[in-house]
Structures are given as C-alpha cells and as structure tokens.
Amino acid sequence: MRETKKTQVPSPMPEKFYRLIDGFRLYFSENCRWVPLSKALFAACELEVFDKLRSASSPQSADDITTALSSDLDATTRLMDTLVAMELLEKFKQGDQWLYSNSEMATKFLTKDSPDSYLDMIALINKTLYPIFGNLESAVLEGTTQWKKTFGMSAEDWFPNVCNTEEAKLRFMGAMHCNSLYASYAAVKAIDLSAYRSCCDLGGAVGTLAYALCQFYPEMKITVCDLEPAVSLAHHFRPSVEACPNQANVSFAVGDFFKPETIPKAELYVLSHVLHDWSEDKVDLILSNVYKCLPSGGGLLICERILNEDKRGPTLIFSLLMLVSTGGKERSAPEFKHLLEKHGFIDVQAKRVYFTQDAIFCRKM
C-alpha cells in the first residue's frame, strides 16, 4: 500500500453527523455504544413480545416466541437480540440455546398488566406520531398539520374514525393517562396551590392530574372538565380508595373550553398539555375564557414543556412535532409571560419540573 501526497482521501464522516442522520433508529449511549431505538421497541410492543415473555413461566427461546407470534424465526431472533442491545430483554445461554426474559424496565413499563404500563402511549406514537412526522417537509412548506396527507382525514375526523370502539377509545385515554401519570405529581408538588379550595382541570381527560392534586391538597374539590368521550370513560381510571384516599373529591363534567358557559366555576384552573395543541387564535380564546371564569385572586396552572429562552436544546423537536400533529407549538418562559400578561394574568412564574413537563403558574389580580 502506498499513500502519497497526491492520494485523494475522502473526508471522514464525523460521528456526530452520522448520529443525526441515523437518529430515527440509533442512539449513541453514554458508554459509547450504538443502541437501536424507537421502531424496534414499537414493533416489539405491537407484537406483544414483552407480554408473551411475561406470561411464560420460564425464559423463552427465540423458537418459543416465534411459535407464539406465528412469525419468522430469523427475523424474530434479530428483533429479540436488538431488544437485548436496548436493555429491554436479557439473554443467557442454556446448553446450545439462548433463552430470553424481560428486563426489569420492560416488565414495569412494557407489559399490559403493570400499573406503570406505557403500552397505550407507545401504540399511539407508533400509529400516529411516527407516520405523521414522516411528512415534516410538507409541514414546513405549508406551515400546517399533516393529518390529511398522512391518514387521508382531518384530525377532527381521525378520533371518531379510528377510536370507534370502546376498546380503541380506552386505549387512547390510557395513552393520555400514562403519559402524564408521574409528571402530574411532579407538577402539582412543584407549585404551592394550598390557597385554593376548588379547581377545574380543563381538558383533564380521565382525571390523572386531578387524582394527583387531591393527594397533595385534601381540602380541594376538583372538577375534571372534558368532552363527552373522555368523561364517559373516566370511571375506568378512578384509583381505589386505598391508593388515593381523597378520590371522592374528584368529579367529572362534560364541557368545552371554547364555550365559557359550559366551564365549571373554580378558584384554580389547570391546563395540562392543552395550550400547545392549539393555534394562536384558539389559545387566545381558551385563555380569555379561563380569565372570565376566574374570580379575582384565582390561579391558573399550565403544565407543558418550557423551551429554553434562546431556543436551543432537544426540547425544540417537540415544537416541530406540534406543528405536524396539532398545529400548536411549545413556548419559552418569556413567551408564556408575554402571552399570559396579554390576557391580564399577573405574577407569572415558570418552573422546571420534570424532563417531560414543566409548570407555569399565574394569577388574576
């Protein structure tokens, strides 16, 4: 081999650059290993690999899982080894056979019967957000959501068309529930709300945040206000009295945050993962309705991600996701302050709470 000054050596691709290209399927972990990412996890959940392993009485071979799934042996083995690399499965050798079992993380978050199961949210991401994000370039060109292009129908038509059975609706609500389960506790703990005796969680879905509130503030009566499909399924998510002794303080009402006459009166309103779903004019309508309903001194708690002021950092990707999927956007703390003060709110405070969600609190004079 001979390398001279004249030899044309192409530039090496910086690893950082390669990671950006392959980010949809790879993740570079701290210990410098490439780890395959989301789609392998989504596929395994969809195929119920973790539930099959959980319900088996002992670790299973790839052959066993292939039989249980009626799948292809080589492909199933590849998927399972990929899940081992993601630390979702563990494998060990017995004789000349590899046997697989769920890791602790998979048992806790990726099996149906676990109280911490994230399966409903993963199914929603896999079936909606993953395909819709594939049309990001159109969203940037048009500045609009991509429901029509991705699914052939508007977002408004998607819910009644796709969530058209009790089971499908329950899974959708289950996704809302698991997504905010821990974050709700973190948010209501981060801000002192003890001055308020009544609260209305607008767009509160099946009451996840309301049940967190009633644990920290036993004197507070909380009404969850949402559209009929959410309210009619809420009883499925009511925790037991043992798990949540003040659960009787939580009630549900059908209402529409665009119609002030349907909003229950309260001293404190909550908007959790609501504002970022709507365009600027709709956000203005929701906030002016909340302001009208609040008594003087009343509070508003907003639970959402807060972007860095200089719009740097990984959270920015969520604002792009909002563009493609809801037509809304994420905001920085100064943007929240400006928006809320425009509507007459005062004492706007923004708090970092948890990596999936922060809290903004303000009052009416």
Ligand SMILES: C[S@@+](CC[C@H](N)C(=O)[O-])C[C@H]1O[C@@H](n2cnc3c(N)ncnc32)[C@H](O)[C@@H]1O
């Ligand atoms: C993204 S989810 C947020 C759920 C919950 N607050 C959370 O943090 O997980 C938005 C919620 O707003 C509700 N919603 C949508 N439009 C509404 C309206 N016009 N009035 C009241 N609720 C509405 C939806 O049914 C859904 O439960």
